[in-house]
Amino acid sequence: MIPFDVIAELAIQTPSKILLLVMDGLGGLPRPETGLTELASATRTNLDALARESICGLTVPVAPGITPGSGPAHLALFGYDPISCLVGRGVLSALGIGFPLEPTDLAARINFATIDEHGIVIDRRAGRIATETNRQLVQLLRGIQIPGVQVFVETESMHRAVVIFRGPNLSPHLSDTDPQRTGVPPLPARALEPAAEHTAEVVNRFIAEAARILKPHRPANYILLRGFSTYPHLPQFGDIYKLRAAAVATYPMYRGLARLVGMDVLPTGETFADEVETVRTHWAQYDFFFVHFKYTDTTGEDGDFTAKVLAIEEVDRALPDLLALGPDVIAVTGDHSTPSLLRAHGWQPVPFMLRSRYEVPDDVQEFTERACQRGTLGRFPARDVMLLLMANALKLEKYGA
C-alpha cells in the first residue's frame, strides 16, 4: 500500500483521459438452471470486444469474505483504505438522500421502531412501515425545537430516516441508541468522550420529544438512532492524484461519495445513455471521469436475475458511445457483487477489465466472472485500481532513483 503523500509526489498533470465505469453490484452467481451468472447470461457484444483488448481480473473490494457497503466499496475503488476511512452510517444516509451536509453537521440514521407499554423494544423496524407513513411521521418530527441546534429530519424509505443536527460543538463520539435486539429497552445516547456530553443531551432530548410525538402512532411509536457521524475530511482527488475529476451518477449516495473525495458532480439524466451524453458534454473539461451505473445493483437486490441481465445489456449497448470519446485508459468493473441469488451485496470478487496500450494483453475473450478468473490481474485489491489507471495514463512518475 503506497501512502497518499508518496502518490502525490509521483502524480503529474497530463492531458490524457481516464474513464472508470462502475456497474454497481456487477458480480453475480450462477442461476442453477443454466450454471450462468447474470453477466454470463447477458448479450455482451461490446463488453466482450473490450475485454479482448484489455487486461482482466477480479477485484476484492475490502478483503476476502468481507461484504462491503457502498461506502467502503467505492472508497476502495478510489484508492482509499476502506478500513481506516470508514464513513459513518449517518453521513452515508444523508449523502444517500442528497442532503447538503455542512462540515460540522452531525448525522445519524433513524429506524422507526415499536416499543410496548413498558418501554421494551418489540420491533426494531416498526413492522417496516410504508414510506408514505414514514413521510407523515417525519413531518411531525420536524416540529421538534431544541435551543441552539437546528434539526433536519428526512425520510429514506420504509422504517428508515436520517436526522441532521446543526449547531456549535456537536461531537460524533456518541453510542448508538439501537440495542440491536428486541426484548430490552432502547439505550440512551452516551457520550464516548467528555466533549460529547452536550451532544448526548441534545440527542436524548430529541429522542424524548420524538417519543412523546410518536406515542399514538404505534407501530412506529419510537425511534432508534445509530451511526452518529460528521462529514469526514478525506484527502482530495486533486491533491493525491492531481486529477481534475468528474462524477456522473444518477443516485444521490454515489454523487455524495464522489463529492467526499473531491470530484465535481455533474448533472445528468436517468439512463446510461444520459450519463454517456453527460460525459461527452464535459469531455474537454476533465481528465478523470467516474461513471456510476446503479441498476445492476438494484435489480440484484430485488433478486431479479432477468432484470439484472437487461441492466447489463443497457450498458453494453451504450458502451461504444463512451469508447468513441477516445479515453486513453478505460476500466470497467463493479464496486462489489450483488448476486440475484443473495438479494443483497456479497463478498464475491468483481469482474474487472482495463484497456491500455501499455499493458501486455492476457487471453481473456469475454467479460464474465469465470473468464476474468483467468485474467492476468488475478484476484487483486480494489484499492490498486487507481494506481493502475494513473500509470496507464502516464500520470505517475518514477519512484526513487
Added chain:
Amino acid sequence: MIPFDVIAELAIQTPSKILLLVMDGLGGLPRPETGLTELASATRTNLDALARESICGLTVPVAPGITPGSGPAHLALFGYDPISCLVGRGVLSALGIGFPLEPTDLAARINFATIDEHGIVIDRRAGRIATETNRQLVQLLRGIQIPGVQVFVETESMHRAVVIFRGPNLSPHLSDTDPQRTGVPPLPARALEPAAEHTAEVVNRFIAEAARILKPHRPANYILLRGFSTYPHLPQFGDIYKLRAAAVATYPMYRGLARLVGMDVLPTGETFADEVETVRTHWAQYDFFFVHFKYTDTTGEDGDFTAKVLAIEEVDRALPDLLALGPDVIAVTGDHSTPSLLRAHGWQPVPFMLRSRYEVPDDVQEFTERACQRGTLGRFPARDVMLLLMANALKLEKYGA
C-alpha cells in the same frame, strides 16, 4: 488484514455448519521417476469430485518462502497473524505432549547435550540419544528440588524434553541457554527485564542441579534450554467469530493449539474414520469443526512417499461420510507442505478447496498441487481462509453502509 474487533462486529451466530479439514503437511513435491507429487499419485476419487464442485487455490501459510512450524501454520489457518501471535517453543512442546499447562506456568524446551571436560558444548543433541535413555534421564531430573517452585520434566523424544516451572511471578522474558553452535560454553539464562531476575535464578539453579546429576551420563551430560514461554492469551474463537467450535485431532499438539483459540476438543480415536465418527456424534452441538489428520505429515517427515500416498487415500475413502453430514461449507487443505523429498516441513504453498453454493466455480478438475495453481483463488494467505468460510456460511454481515 481485517482487525479482530471488526470481524467480531460483523460475525453473527447462525445454524449453518462449517467444516475445515486439515491434512497436515499435505503439499508435496514430484517424485523424479514419475513427475507426480504424493497427492497427484494418490487415488483421489472423492477429493477430485469435491474439487470439481469447489473453488480452488494454493494457500501461503505464513509468507512466500517461509517454512512454518505447526504453531504458526495452524494459527494462520485459524485467522491469526502468525507473526504477532507466535506461540513460544516451550509452550508448543508442552502442548505437544499433552501437558495440562496452567495460565502462569513457564515452559521451556530442553535439548540433552554433550559438554567436554572444559565445559564446552561439543554436541547440541547428545548424539541423538534413544528416547528410552531420555526417559531414564528425565526420571533423574524430576528429583530436582527448588524452593517455592514446582518443576515438571517430561520426555518428548530422542534428545528432546520439556520443563515446566510452576510458581508465583515467573517471567518468560529470559534468554535461551542454547548457544546454537558447538565449541563454546552454554549460556546462562539471563533476565531480559528486571522482573525476570528471580526466574533467571530459578532456571540457572535447575540447570546447575541437572548438570551435577547428568555428569556421569555422557553423551547426555548437560541440558540446553530455549523458548521460555507462558500460556498465550489469544483472542478466542467464540468472541471473534461467534462460533461454537470443536476440534477433532489425534495428536496432542493440535488439540492444544485448538484449545488455545477456544475450541472444544473432542475425544476421538486413531484413524480418520474414527475422527469422522466423532464429528458425526457431535454434529448437532457445534457450528464449526476443525478436523486434523496427522499422517500426511508424519509420512512426509519420514521421507516415505508411498506411505504418504496411502495416508491421502485413507482420507479420500472416508471423505463421503464427512460430506454426508451435509456441511454448508467445507474446505480441505493442509497447514503447510511436507514433501517426502525434503523429509521436513517446506515453504511450498498448499492445495486448497472450498465448496459452497455462493461462489462462482472455477475450472479445476482434480485436487492436486498443479491443478490448484489454476484455481480462482490463486496463491493466497492462509489467514484469509476463516473469512472465506464465514462468508460462505452467511455468518458475516455487511461491512459499512
